[in-house]
Amino acid sequence: MENLVTIRxxxxxxxxYEGVVHAIDDLDLDIRQxxxxxIVGETGSGKSMTALAILRLIPYPGxxxxxxxxxxxxDGGGExxxxxxxxxxxxxxxxxxxxxxxxxxxxxxxxxYTIGDQISEVFLLHRRQELGHRAKQxxxxxxxxxxxxxxxxxxxxxxxxxxxxNKIAQKSHPVEPRLLSHIPLFRRLLWRLQDEASLxxxxxxxxxxxxxxARVAVHYPHELSGGMKQRAVIAxxxxxxxxxxxxxxxxxxxxxxxxxxxxxxxxxxxxxxxASVLFITHxxxxxxxxxxxxxxxxxxxxxxxxGVEEIFLHPSHPYTKALLDAVPMPGKELQTIPGALAxxxxxxxxxxxHPRCPSATPMCQQERARLKEVAKDHMVACHLC
Amino acid sequence: MNTLIDxxxxxKYFPILGGVLRKxxxxxxxxxxxxxxxxxxxxxGLVGESxxxxxxxxxxxxxxxxxxxxxxxxxxxxxxxxxxxxLESLGKNSGKLTSLVKENDLAxxxxxxxxxxxxxxxxxxxxxxxxxxxxxxIKHIVAExxxxxxxxxxxxxxxxxxxxxxxxxxSAGQLGRYPHQxxxxxxxxxxxxxxxxxxxxxxxxxxxxxxxxxSVQAQILNLLKDLKxxxxxxxxxxTHELLIAESVCDYIAVMYLGKxxxxxxxxxxxxxxxxxxxQSLVAATPVPxxxxxxxxxxxxxEVPxxxxxxxxxxxHPRCSRASQECRELEPPLELVxxxxxxxxxxxx
Numbered sequence: 235m236e237n238l239v240t241i242r243x244x245x246x247x248x249x250x251y252e253g254v255v256h257a258i259d260d261l262d263l264d265i266r267q268x269x270x271x272x273i274v275g276e277t278g279s280g281k282s283m284t285a286l287a288i289l290r291l292i293p294y295p296g297x298x299x300x301x302x303x304x305x306x307x308x309d310g311g312g313e314x315x316x317x318x319x320x321x322x323x324x325x326x327x328x329x330x331x332x333x334x335x336x337x338x339x340x341x342x343x344x345x346x347y348t349i350g351d352q353i354s355e356v357f358l359l360h361r362r363q364e365l366g367h368r369a370k371q372x373x374x375x376x377x378x379x380x381x382x383x384x385x386x387x388x389x390x391x392x393x394x395x396x397x398x399x400n401k402i403a404q405k406s407h408p409v410e411p412r413l414l415s416h417i418p419l420f421r422r423l424l425w426r427l428q429d430e431a432s433l434x435x436x437x438x439x440x441x442x443x444x445x446x447x448a449r450v451a452v453h454y455p456h457e458l459s460g461g462m463k464q465r466a467v468i469a470x471x472x473x474x475x476x477x478x479x480x481x482x483x484x485x486x487x488x489x490x491x492x493x494x495x496x497x498x499x500x501x502x503x504x505x506x507x508x509a510s511v512l513f514i515t516h517x518x519x520x521x522x523x524x525x526x527x528x529x530x531x532x533x534x535x536x537x538x539x540x541g542v543e544e545i546f547l548h549p550s551h552p553y554t555k556a557l558l559d560a561v562p563m564p565g566k567e568l569q570t571i572p573g574a575l576a577x578x579x580x581x582x583x584x585x586x587x588h589p590r591c592p593s594a595t596p597m598c599q600q601e602r603a604r605l606k607e608v609a610k611d612h613m614v615a616c617h618l619c
Numbered sequence: 620m621n622t623l624i625d626x627x628x629x630x631k632y633f634p635i636l637g638g639v640l641r642k643x644x645x646x647x648x649x650x651x652x653x654x655x656x657x658x659x660x661x662x663x664g665l666v667g668e669s670x671x672x673x674x675x676x677x678x679x680x681x682x683x684x685x686x687x688x689x690x691x692x693x694x695x696x697x698x699x700x701x702x703x704x705x706l707e708s709l710g711k712n713s714g715k716l717t718s719l720v721k722e723n724d725l726a727x728x729x730x731x732x733x734x735x736x737x738x739x740x741x742x743x744x745x746x747x748x749x750x751x752x753x754x755x756x757i758k759h760i761v762a763e764x765x766x767x768x769x770x771x772x773x774x775x776x777x778x779x780x781x782x783x784x785x786x787x788x789x790s791a792g793q794l795g796r797y798p799h800q801x802x803x804x805x806x807x808x809x810x811x812x813x814x815x816x817x818x819x820x821x822x823x824x825x826x827x828x829x830x831x832x833x834s835v836q837a838q839i840l841n842l843l844k845d846l847k848x849x850x851x852x853x854x855x856x857x858t859h860e861l862l863i864a865e866s867v868c869d870y871i872a873v874m875y876l877g878k879x880x881x882x883x884x885x886x887x888x889x890x891x892x893x894x895x896x897x898q899s900l901v902a903a904t905p906v907p908x909x910x911x912x913x914x915x916x917x918x919x920x921e922v923p924x925x926x927x928x929x930x931x932x933x934x935h936p937r938c939s940r941a942s943q944e945c946r947e948l949e950p951p952l953e954l955v956x957x958x959x960x961x962x963x964x965x966x967x
Binding site: 569 | 668669802803804832833834835836837838840841844859860861862863865866867885889899900902903904905906907908909910911917918921922
């Protein structure tokens with residue numbers, strides 16, 4: 235399978251008063267076309283930072299230190315090196331080619347705008363030409379259907395509108411509409427764009443199985459339940475049919491039965507749109523449920539990456555094994571991982587897991603383990619494998 | 620095993636205040652008629668989704684909340700309970716009944732008696748980041764219950780605190796630190812040490828590991844297991860993660876909208892659930908095994924509001940087996956097997 239995103243030697247550091255935090259350290263990761271790649275790990279393992287680095291949204295005082303993230307866009311643009319793109323180009327990619335679903339649906343939505351407004355914003359930003367085209371068709375149908383005295387009075391106005399929307403349909407920000415959009419009252423002449431956007435929004439809400447989408451579109455976020463909000467956020471992320479959907483712990487704050495609904499939705503979306511999904515979670519059960527491949531991260535480094543069955547049935551890295559043993563399962567003695575998560579400020583030398591590893595050797599303390607292939611499509615970073 | 624706690628028909632309603640005069644315009648039925656017995660030395664799991672009343676039930680049992688109605692008997696002999704019940708069924712308000720209830724029913728205890736009770740029952744809260752006072756050193760946090768209940772003071776108190784904190788896995792050098800200097804798992808250990816300070820017999824855990832990582836969660840659960848054996852404790856463990864309940868608890872009660880819908884041993888609940896809600900809850904739980912992906916049941920819709928629960932069986936709008944009977948009548952909790960109770964007209 236072809237790669238959609240290739241990450242090579244990515245390093246993200248946070249320059250804090252206490253010192254330099256190595257949030258991500260030399261990460262190599264491929265996301266393939268049409269797959270669901272899961273990233274699992276504990277708090278502070280750098281899973282969310284990987285997602286934010288792809289979108290170049292690392293918050294201050296963090297910086298992407300080095301490395302490359304290449305995004306293969308087959309429909310246009312070809313190979314894009316995301317880390318060197320201009321901010322303007324990057325903005326046209328965020329929410330359009332690559333979009334993200336955040337953990338807490340309550341804080342991902344703006345409380346002072348309706349759900350519909352927030353989703354139409356995506357269309358107005360990234361799909362302006364398409365909206366212009368749709369608006370033009372609507373005006374044209376008015377022109378051809380219109381009859382009677384009242385319509386013949388409106389006709390010159392419609393013709394002018396047709397010209398206006400035609401311009402938008404050809405070029406997303408032509409001079410005339412751009413000028414109009416800056417003048418308060420005249421700005422309203424572009425209302426058909428917003429109309430078309432809200433129609434698309436209702437369709438989008440219907441796609442994520444929200445009952446009565448037209449009513450939900452005019453609701454504010456606080457009027458919806460957690461599951462509904464998460465559906466609305468997913469609708470927003472899917473609005474421009476992205477090539478890559480990043481989901482950062484999308485089900486953590488939801489109940490089990492609602493979580494099951496969400497996982498079902500993610501599976502359906504992937505089958506319908508063929509988008510790749512980067513699914514970040516700390517719940518191994520959820521990862522086993524939705525992912526095609528799973529990557530395990532520990533203290534900013536990748537430990538192991540393999541197909542979902544391979545990793546759960548034949549885990550190779552000691553950390554993966556320990557993590558799977560720590561999940562409470564009936565009829566099994568709970569195993570704990572000794573020690574605490576590696577200190578991000580001064581991480582242990584060599585393999586970062588060696589202070590907690592039951593089978594660590596002197597080599598593990600000195601030398602960092604590189605990823606190597608132990609079976610087909612199964613990469614492990616451990617000296618002992 | 621002796622019965623330690625007997626909860627009978629417990630109800631806790633919260634008024635919804637509305638209008639200019641802030642008059643109650645409705646009731647949120649958080650706990651609506653729960654009958655439950657907790658045996659000495661049992662590890663009871665209370666599972667359910669958010670808003671089903673698990674936490675309210677727990678807080679009512681340790682009397683942080685005063686129940687609207689119902690009885691809670693803590694370590695009361697069966698004869699007394701039977702006597703109260705017999706007097707109540709007569710329907711007369713005799714002086715003997717009043718005095719017996721006052722003496723034995725935890726639900727009606729005044730503050731001073733509740734305080735005596737609290738030595739024997741403690742609560743560990745969900746979020747260790749908010750349940751510890753950020754301005755107190757941890758040794759003072761753990762010493763506070765000892766001071767309040769006037770159990771130990773001075774040097775003996777300090778020694779007891781040190782022993783407790785070392786028992787839960789902290790080092791003696793950390794006694795003078797503040798909560799913010801600890802990780803989530805360590806803070807939960809501090810909260811557990813504080814609960815253990817008065818040497819209680821009964822501890823309620825309100826989702827103690829939901830804010831923690833998997834590996835830390837395993838450490839805490841193992842600690843709880845050890846402590847239970849060491850001190851002979853009785854636990855009520857509230858969780859929404861069924862895998863935890865299944866692996867550590869002896870007995871499980873599944874709640875839905877303020878009511879217990881099924882009670883039984885973990886094997887019964889997880890392998891032969893009889894209530895449709897328990898069944899779908901078990902099926903919806905993701906298991907780290909890619910082979911168990913198939914055969915899940917996705918429940919339609921969401922949990923209704925406890926302020927306006929549906930009539931009859933509260934689960935009927937989401938249930939695939941619902942009949943006319945379910946829409947009108949409320950199913951009672953009935954014994955269907957060895958210590959296995961189900962509240963359903965059409966059990967599986």
